[in-house]
Amino acid sequence: MSKPRILIKYGGNAMINPQLQQEIAAQIFKLQEAGFEVIMVHGGGPFINKALEKAAIQSQFVDGLRVTEAIAFAEIQKALIGEVNADLISMLNQNKLKAVGLSGKDAGMVQAIKYQHKSADGSIVDLGLVGEITHIDNSLITILCEAGYVPVVACVADGVDGTSYNINADTFAGKLAAAVNADQLIVLTDVDGLFLNYPDPASIIHELNESAVKEHMGTTIQGGMIPKIQSCMLALKEGVKKAIILNGTKPEQIAKYVIDNEKIGTTLTLQ
Numbered sequence: 001m002s003k004p005r006i007l008i009k010y011g012g013n014a015m016i017n018p019q020l021q022q023e024i025a026a027q028i029f030k031l032q033e034a035g036f037e038v039i040m041v042h043g044g045g046p047f048i049n050k051a052l053e054k055a056a057i058q059s060q061f062v063d064g065l066r067v068t069e070a071i072a073f074a075e076i077q078k079a080l081i082g083e084v085n086a087d088l089i090s091m092l093n094q095n096k097l098k099a100v101g102l103s104g105k106d107a108g109m110v111q112a113i114k115y116q117h118k119s120a121d122g123s124i125v126d127l128g129l130v131g132e133i134t135h136i137d138n139s140l141i142t143i144l145c146e147a148g149y150v151p152v153v154a155c156v157a158d159g160v161d162g163t164s165y166n167i168n169a170d171t172f173a174g175k176l177a178a179a180v181n182a183d184q185l186i187v188l189t190d191v192d193g194l195f196l197n198y199p200d201p202a203s204i205i206h207e208l209n210e211s212a213v214k215e216h217m218g219t220t221i222q223g224g225m226i227p228k229i230q231s232c233m234l235a236l237k238e239g240v241k242k243a244i245i246l247n248g249t250k251p252e253q254i255a256k257y258v259i260d261n262e263k264i265g266t267t268l269t270l271q
Ligand code: ADP
Pocket: 010, 011, 012, 013, 014, 043, 045, 188, 189, 190, 191, 193, 194, 195, 196, 197, 198, 220, 221, 222, 223, 224, 225
């Protein structure tokens, strides 16, 4: 029988502390010991910001998505693959895991086209080289997982014409979770979950169904929370059984949720 699979999205903002990173590694090891296969998709917000700043490139966000000109893309790719992914692999492998660094480009695993973003008023906003995933071939991830490796995937992908795209890591994680038939999607960020009254952590919403998502979209659900919640909903619709937002700055939350079934984070449900 195949093992249950968990896809963890590791957010840039929860990655900056090396001690926390090691604790995340320990949690992944725990999940493997408990019989789960683990896949990681990572972002790199703070690292990308630093790289763009250094290159004197202005960064702009539209509905939580980074506008990506060609010169910005070159820096983003360097930061994501050359820095964040490479360093994560070193760290994970120092911590008893067999991590393999990939991006959506490897073996043509993830195919993308230019994303046409529609803002709330219905107008189309040009986000540059931001991609939308059109197809995922899950064979490479499956082979790696079944052999005990932890695939660690950076969120860039190529189009059929060879154009490379930057894809929001949350969106990428949701799509990949569905494509590899993950049982669970865990989105790690730097807050406990979705707060009704941000930034008051006591106002955390523990459960959110599709109609509640519609109700809160654009008001409670803002900025970086938009792609997280949308990608969780998409993953659920495409067959992932559980989707949750947890606090990556409290790594112990992972085992508490997966193994001890504690009521933490913001769980997304269809109904
Ligand atoms: P990541 O690097 O994990 O993707 P983001 O900055 O993109 O992080 O998204 C997480 C951020 O979303 C939080 O740090 C917070 O500033 C913001 N946010 C917006 N609305 C809310 C809300 N209602 N509850 C919690 N966080 C929110």
